Amino acid sequence: xxxxxxxxxxxxxxxxxxxxxxxxxxxxxxxxxxxxxxxxxxxxxxxxxxxxxxxxxxxxxxxxxxxxxxxxxxxxxxxxxxxxxxxxxxxxxxxxxxxxxxxxxxxxxxxxxxxxxxxxxxxxxxxxxxxxxxxxxxxxxxxxxxxxxxxxxxxxxxxxxxxxxxxxxxxxxxxxxxxxxxxxxxxxxxxxxxxxxxxxxxxxxxxxxxxxxxxxxxxxxxxxxxxxxxxxxxxxxxxxxxxxxxxxxxxxxxxxxxxxxxxxxx
Ligand code: IPD
Ligand code: CA
Ligand code: CA
Numbered sequence: 001x002x003x004x005x006x007x008x009x010x011x012x013x014x015x016x017x018x019x020x021x022x023x024x025x026x027x028x029x030x031x032x033x034x035x036x037x038x039x040x041x042x043x044x045x046x047x048x049x050x051x052x053x054x055x056x057x058x059x060x061x062x063x064x065x066x067x068x069x070x071x072x073x074x075x076x077x078x079x080x081x082x083x084x085x086x087x088x089x090x091x092x093x094x095x096x097x098x099x100x101x102x103x104x105x106x107x108x109x110x111x112x113x114x115x116x117x118x119x120x121x122x123x124x125x126x127x128x129x130x131x132x133x134x135x136x137x138x139x140x141x142x143x144x145x146x147x148x149x150x151x152x153x154x155x156x157x158x159x160x161x162x163x164x165x166x167x168x169x170x171x172x173x174x175x176x177x178x179x180x181x182x183x184x185x186x187x188x189x190x191x192x193x194x195x196x197x198x199x200x201x202x203x204x205x206x207x208x209x210x211x212x213x214x215x216x217x218x219x220x221x222x223x224x225x226x227x228x229x230x231x232x233x234x235x236x237x238x239x240x241x242x243x244x245x246x247x248x249x250x251x252x253x254x255x256x257x258x259x260x261x262x263x264x265x266x
Pocket of ligand 1 (some may be wrong): 080084086087088089090155156157158185186187188205207208212237
């Protein structure tokens with residue numbers, strides 16, 4: 001039987017292969033297609049996914065896969081890789097150097113491996129179930145900052161925010177008033193890695209997909225943080241509302257989201 005650390009090692013290799021390729025193409029002219037009004041996909045997203053999937057399947061033939069740009073294998077394996085080849089595609093396409101690959105492995109539905117790699121900073125975030133979270137080999141823990149008024153938060157907005165009222169705007173306004181600051185950096189996986197690293201104290205977003213969050217959720221839990229749905233209940237990666245934090249400000253974040261949903265603040 002393969003040890004989880006072997007899976008982690010190969011996920012790291014795949015992320016580095018993709019990252020090297022992304023860096024080599026960064027700020028070059030790219031073929032770009034539109035998935036929706038705002039939602040782009042570039043040739044680098046597709047080729048990064050091909051490189052990651054090729055590497056993982058060469059090591060672990062027969063594993064299941066779901067990935068953003070369409071790689072899908074469902075052979076009934078207990079092992080399933082969940083992959084966002086480029087998180088932060090809009091940034092990438094605009095030459096804004098803030099993006100990553102996110103690779104997670106579930107075994108029998110449980111997250112056991114998470115890798116998030118920012119090739120521009122050469123920052124490799126890793127997590128192994130029960131073994132902690134690391135940045136370039138150094139152990140991570142979430143921040144100890146509290147209360148919410150002293151906290152720096154991350155978030156983002158869905159691509160259909162111009163047309164769907166579930167757009168996160170009211171939450172954003174309310175947290176902007178009650179927290180120290182909010183960053184909308186454009187790569188949810190990196191936001192989650194930053195919560196694990198204590199660089200952000202909390203994060204919330206809606207309509208994210210499993211590939212945006214899977215690696216980061218394991219990372220935050222392994223770094224001592226908390227991840228739930230907006231109402232504070234148990235989160236799984238197919239939930240469309242996520243709140244993640246250092247734990248200390250979690251109740252305040254959940255209470256704020258509830259107050260916005262009830263129309264009490266906004
Ligand atoms: C997006 C980014 C962004 C978030 C979007 C995601 P993509 O992923 O993570 O920060 O706000 O909702 O879809 O399209 O760059 O892989
Ligand atoms: Ca993404
Ligand atoms: Ca993506």
